[in-house]
Amino acid sequence: MRFATYEHRDQHHVAVVDEDGTLRPLSGVHSLTGLLTEAGSVPELLDAATRMLDAQPGPHVSEVRLLPPLQPPTVRDFVTFEEHVEGVRRSVDGAAGVPERWYAAPTFYFTNPYAMHGPHDDIPMPPGSSVLDFELEVAAVVGRAGRDLTPRQARDHIVGYTVFNDWTARDLQSAEMRVGLGPCKGKDTATTLGPYLVTADELEKYRDKDGFLRLGLTASVNGEVVGEDLLSNMSWTFEEMVAYASRGTVVRPGDVLGSGTCGNGGCLAELWGVRGRQDPAPLKPGDTVTLSVEGIGSVSNTVVPGADPVPVPIARRRTRERP
Template structure:
């Protein structure tokens, strides 16, 4: 099944994509309620819903981001990506031993999620980049609070998948990571999720014995292919990423976990690092980025102009006093 959100005229609706049309959930549920009830419940309720000839066609609506995530964790699970992008940011290609021990992630901004078709408004940057990823969407499971999951239990929490584009301002990212934090402002201006959620049962027959999902991923800029990879080239399959995220913590319905950037041209920074030059060039205003993932569909966005922002002053050197001066009050 494909679950989506869309705008039709002045109306925002949530429901199913069926044979080129969009059909609102027949029981009036919201996307959040569907995710909280879980995949098994959704399949039982909606698997046999049929298309209504009076329902709008996809071409008549504007797709919105398919969900509003409570949180977004983005992993870095492709070894090949790490090899290339470290050379671009740090000047030397390396995969540190710690990368192999556990899957690493950072939290990105759930309030900056955009949809396929939206214009990207980047910060002031000279190195705007995309990142080709797949996101796993968490659903509810009866008698589970999403804490300290085993990989087998974590797999039951995967409701479905979306295409995930982690837009990146590489010069901003590189500056802040020198302070041993981040990425933060280099990435929190936009994340594309879409075009819809495809339920996990659609891929069940493709998952191999170790839990990996070998589906094709591809990205192009202005009609020219930049990268192509298989999702199964991740160092860990999604159930293990979900299990790690839940360790001493919790995953909840609607959370999105990104695979991290695919290798073999899944982002420009990887290619810059391998080639030692900005080739292909950074994205600029007017460029169109299209991502396609087998079994999910495609997302496309065009780059807009940078939005002017207020200046922030540099840090001031402070005297490092340990107590404030006493002022006599009369």
């Protein structure tokens, strides 16, 4: 099944999406995250959705504003494409190659769950940034809570997948990461999810012999293709990522785990690193980014002017007095 959350006539609804784009609202469901919490596994979710379908079909997807399919309680963004690491590292900090530590485990950071945007929402420029970039990813969504899972166990905890655009202010990111703590305001303004949550069973036909989902990925800016890759070029499976995320802690229904940006033009910074110049140019207001993932769908967002940064003073040099 494909699930959508949408706004129509000032009301929010959760629906199943038919093949022709007709929305079939779920009676009494106000949050897909809430439904996942109640259902848990894919079979239970499919059964619950079938029972809750309204008798009458709703509007077509073209007649509504699609919202992010869910509001995740947490968002972990991984970095699992070697080609992306190599290109962006050269672009952001001037270093060559891939850090040896990257190969040891599927590294991730937590990003802002309050900055979710829908598949066709406008995206504001981050305050203080003039070097905006997109990042083409796929996200797995947790459907059932678990702790210290094995990869085999983790497969039953993944309820579905969605397209994930990790918008990044490269100038802010480059400055912030010199502190050594990780991304901050460079990643804080916007993340796109959508257009739907596609349940895991729908994508099993794409799984290869090594457990990876062989989905075609395409990124376009203003109608021009700038990147193409396969999701199966990930160095870890989603099951391995969920298992690692659950180590020593809990993953819960609605948690989102991004694959990390794909290679071969999955973001502009990778191309800048490879080419040694900002070609294509950083995104600016008026640019439209379209990301497409085989078996899931497309998101298309237009960049618009953002707010001016609120001034914050630089650090005060302290005397280091002691009590």
